[in-house]
Amino acid sequence: MNPFLARLRGAGPAPLGIFLMSGSPIVAEAIGCNGFEWAIVDAEHSPIDVADVAHMLMAIGNTAMLPVVRAPWNEPVVIKRLLDAGADTLLVPFVQSADEAGRAVAAVRYPPQGSRGMAGLSRASRFGAMPDHFRQANGRIGLIVQIETPQALACIEEIAAVDGVDAVFIGPTDLAGSMGHYGDSAHPEVKASLASAIERCKRVGKPVGTLAATLESAALLARQGADFVVLASDLGLLLAQVRAAQSAWRAE
């Protein structure tokens, strides 16, 4: 079974995660050794490429932190390369309809269930050392689709219900932007849409997660029913400390 999905189905509070945007395996490993339960290796909004993903997964593999890899786009060639690099839980951004969700499902599965290309020496198959890799992979891959526009929200139940979609992630920043509230995911309209999206995913029985800017809003979202929450990012936390140190120094 997929380890991230197993965690979501198990007991315990909603796991708290972090976006990894710095692309650094050392940072990923250091964070994993110290606490966050899961992390999104973000190949959408950072310079992280496929080789970086492989290196970051190696580092995270030395820790108990569960990795999710965000693809840059819902595109089968890109998705294939990330899976070959060893991603076993994939977050696919900007899924707008059940049809697009179905395309993401096909991209993560080997035939006959999907269209993922096959290679014998991928990192995913431990470079050929896992003889059952092709037979087992479809059952091990977890697929999370990202909903981030009012258009997608309008059909969130149909998207969430697609067979092979294991969980839904709501992107509040893009959602706010596509609602005309740039950079303001705390806008009441955005917060209301997020709360209703969480409720609607739960009604169709699919786990749902989202991003919070602060620990307080992460806790609120978990109380509202979010099954997994991401708190900020490695770069965000680092820069918050940099700015705080700089202003404290100026105030001396």
Ligand code: 3PY
């Ligand atoms: C969002 O909040 O929309 C994101 O995609 C975060 O990167």
